[in-house]
Amino acid sequence: MVWLQEFINEFGTDAVIVNEVLREKLSKDYYWYSPVLYEQLKNKIADCAIAPTSIDELQRIVSFAVKNKVAITPRGAGTGNYGQAIPLQGGIVIDLTKLDRIDMQGDRLVSVQAGVRLGVLEKTLRQNNRELRIFPSTYMKATVGGFLCGGSGGIGSIRWGNLWDDNVSSVTVMTVEEMPQLLTVSGDDMQRYIHNYGTTGLIVEVKLPIEPKVSWSQHIVFFHDFREAIKFSDELAHSEEILKRLVSVCEWPIPAHFHPLKKVLREGQSIVMLEIDEKSVHLLDCLADKYDGDIGYTIPAENYQKGLKLSDFTWNHATLWAHKHGDNLTYLQARFQTDRIFEQMADLRSKFGDEIQFHFEYIKIQGEIVPASLPVVKYQSKERLYEIIQFCKTIEVEINDPHTYILGFGGYNMRMKELLKRKELNDPYNLLNPGKLPTAKEVQEFQL
Structure with missing residues (x-):
């Protein structure tokens, strides 16, 4: 490849990584969560x-890639699950983690470069009596840019919703042209850049709204009856008296896999993992008693995000x-109907037995509290997996398919026609993470 030697000559042997082991590492994310994606990628x-x-x-770098028509794939920390950061056509992986400046802008806003790790940002904010609204469970490694391009919600979503719910103030993106431009985008225009796998422009800077720091205490509530765990979680999630950052529900045997919690877990019991304002702990006791739950483990607020974190199991x-x-x-990735959740769970259990093990994260979407679900599934084959997905659809359990790397095929409403138009403008040679977007024909055929 002539271009590769020219690239090394221009940027230096110390900067350009060609070592196969390192290239392999920087070319992969957590795609192996899916056995389907593992075989494909x-x-x-x-x-x-x-x-x-x-x-x-x-x-x-971008200018060089455009002049030589070389594919480029942006990368944060590689904690995504759908192959977002995996180059399908070789080329150059651009690791953005060294773009890591943090700039506090008053009490309500922080400006950061895309490579800032969310764990570092959260720690910095809390030292200044502020905190992030939402972040993924991988926040200790994940970057701001990676989260915006590949994520949707996480810890804090029970209160603030997902990325689309006014949780990003603006983004600055670089176009992929011979003379790259920097565009600062806000409002509705940002929809073309959030959860887009970095296909419409390279996010280089983000402004995020921030909030006053809360003293969060962490709790595990144990239940013999999983239905009661769900009822408890639903009432807690809707309670306006108890300020929450996390409500996560796992039926047994999912907790059996949480080895660092082995000493506190109880054989056969389902769990609800919580982050709540320490001022509300007395209210939590009453609610747990109502549903025959037992608060069996607590991490006090003074130890929040120090050592063991319950969010590491959510x-x-x-x-x-x-x-x-x-x-x-x-x-x-599933969405159950709140008023039919037990009926839908029973239908799935009747059809598939313990092939499906239930796990819910209560979140707010456009102001409505919903039980988002990340059920663990025993994998037998791709055909069996899609049989389960199809059955879910027949009982009106919505599925966002995490076993595809093509944006929009997973089920999210991405307004793909508008996104493709923005792609054409910002990346006219289709060099930015190529292969991750459906074609215009597929968008029309599948009504994406």
């Missing part, structure tokens, strides 16, 4: 990688522990 690898240390250097971290310590386990 395991052999994909970039021709080289580079980690720019400035916006100017990033512009030079959201897709629950899947991670199950995958690590179970046999052939994967997951789905």
